[in-house]
Amino acid sequence: MSEISQALPTQNMELNIGPSHPAMHGTVKVSVELDGENIVKSNTDVGYLHRGFEKMCENVTWAQCMPYTDRLNYVSPLINNFAFCQAVEKLLEVEIPERAKFIRVIAAEISRITDHMTCCAAMGMEVGGFTPFLYMIEGRDYLYDLVERLSGARITVNFARIGGVAQDLPEDFVSDCLATLDKVFKLVDDGDKMLTRNRIFIDRMNGVGKISAEEAIAYGITGPFLRSTGVDYDVRKAHPYDVYDRFDFDVPVGDNGDCYDRWLVRLEEMRQSRKILEQALKQIPPGTVLLDNPHFALPAKDQVYTRIEGLMNHFKLVIEGARVNAGEVYSFSEGGNGELGFYIVSDGSGQPYKMRVRSPCFAIMQALDDILLPGAMLSDVVPIFGSINMIGGECDR
């Protein structure tokens, strides 16, 4: 055989994507071994955003943990707030006021829409469609305006309180919220029209990053990612908390478990969230939004400034923290990416003894190296990774 006709000697190439790369959301590194353009093996490194959330919580009072939870999934911080409070309330064995439950549902569903919008917007952009990204992010900003009116901040909300929420809905919030939803869903529909039937988008998404229902369950995957495989597990339906059992909404599921199904599931979930919001805003009862219990809830400010009893109560709760019943608890709710769980051990003091967060996207990241990436092409890394909606703050804690 002549030298010319011999196959060229080749070897696999190692390529690092990230940790700091414009297409990698947050700080995460994926090193892939490439045979041509095909991925042979991948090795994902998470933990670049590890701040020791769980350990930090052991050294502050229960109330001081709240701002830390804002920084878990920072695209939907309100949900983390409520999930944490729910765990502490379970330890304290208290039931929060009806109105507070409704406010939590409303705030959580607004956050779910912002969370899914971020992911959907990015999914278009991962494959080169920049316009839908701008549309969706504009919608997200309108929702952040709502969150800002509600809590005073767009991201670092610190809105929940043990025993309820920090404050009541602002004036005209109900009508504002409904008007904003109209505006936002016009943008969602635009995004939908631009991408869902788009030939390029479908080609890049369909059949990419496929996972079976059995595999997803084996890896502990929950949320839209799991539902895209056809499993209809949603904490809001399976284990209803707050007042979710009073609303009429569906849990959308896909059947292929690929990127395209995840897009469709998230898109439909936003619409279901809107359905919940409209019902909740109509049904919300009047009443207090925080339990009046000196054991853990701060007294009203007029009591603190003019009465020694109120001042002492405030002082003890702020300096030493509310004493939460000794024991352990696992409490979970439906976060933007799936089941967000808090496992907490209390020794009866003003600070958590041990805290552990079951973050939904950490479970999905495990499947990346084993199932999602091997066999895919290099250009699929970013769409697959984007469809996980990995949030560094939540995954790395």
Place this chain on the structure above:
Amino acid sequence: MSKCVIDGKEIEFEAGESVIEAAKRYDIEIPYYCWHSKLSVAANCRMCLVEVENAPKLLPACQTSCQDGMVVNTGNERVKDAQRAVHEFLLINHPIDCPICDQAGECKLQDYYMDFHKTPSRMIDRKVNKPRLEELGPHVMYNAERCIMCTRCVRFMEEVPQERQLGVFNRGDHAVIGTVPGQTLDNDYSLNTVDICPVGALTSRVFRFKQRAWNLDRSESLCGGCARGCNTYVDHRGNQVYRILPRSNDAVNECWMCDEGRLTYQRANENRMNFPMLKGEGSSINVSSEAAVNRAVELLGPAKGEGVLGAALSLHTTIEEAYAFGVLLKDTFGVEKIALLEFDAWAGDELLKVSDRNPNRQGIMLAFSALGLEVESVSSLCSRIDGGEVKALLAMGHEGEESQDLVRAVEKVEVFVHLGYAESIFSEHADVVLPIQSWLQTNGTWMNQFNRLQRLRPALNSENGTRSGLNWFTQLASGLDTNFAWADLQELRKEIEEKAATLKGISLEDIDQQGQELSS
């Protein structure tokens, strides 16, 4: 033994024991303000009311002695109601002071509000105004509005130092604590009233507004103020000590401490030397520890074995470091006599203060006698320096630096190496200064005047440049080519245990929080 029942628990008691004491032994919490285990019973705060079966009314647990077959209930609704009501009364005239009150964070009113009260205020009238800034004495400030009139301070002054300087004046909600006409609260034990005050009425004038209680870290230590060696808590933050409080030890100081002892923390904070220094032109210069040790070795080397080295040692030094110091001097320089740097005696009293102001005289004597070293007076050392017999001086500590003899001696001596923790006349004249730890940072043992061996644990971190005395001695010895090798304090301690008969079989770990008395 007789038995009674408290909250369903069968409890054994000794004749005459009160319900509150018996309950305390069994970890049953009964709240109280006026009761104190070392003081007489006043039963005026009414916080400890409990239900006794067959008694028509609730009884104060501090004043009710246990009887055989008595059944007591400390937590049923009736008692809880009473506690809530009593506490509400106590707070009626209490000012809105927590943010500016020194007691906040360690205040019984706050604790009991959360534990036994927890209802909002119902007070609609104006609060009674009273004097808020009364100087009772040189160390104690009184705020009458915060006072709950438990009279612990009055009873303390009457019963412990037995000097009636405090009394209750006026009646009802006008009642205040005050000094007896013509007197001020200037007793040596006045700051104990601040400790036992359950609220923020009495505050320490040196500690006022310096730190918030919850920001302070607490370590256990010993007082270096006199040869009693009171057990203390050291409250510190950022390696600065802010106050010293008595730690309970019935064999030494019960739960009291004198005012002077509490103020010794200032010595540990002020004018600290954190870097080794060499004498330079005009002023001293900071150097690395290697440079300082090298210079010290260079200066002291010629005195090796010549008997021209004088030595002086502070009586604050631990037994272990005194022993190591003795070994270094004896084996390397042939020194036979060591002078003691000490504070002059003061007038002791019958309560706690003993006349010897040096905390470890007994212990150092023990270490020296184990080594066969003699003690010489400072004046004898000075005259030997004057006479030219002693040409070099190695001194550890600076106690008694104000003695004129010593000042003259350190000016005159040709070579002077000094180990100390604070700037002094010594560090000014020394050719080499090696910074050591203060007694609050040292690890070792002290022995008080009554032959009680007590453990001194580091209450604070050591600053970067400072070393333990033992560390410096080891470095000097290796520079001077002498055999001086203990891997650590434990090993050194083992050798001392072999040499000193009275310490036989008492390792550092054996000395518990209460200390250990030696048979002289």
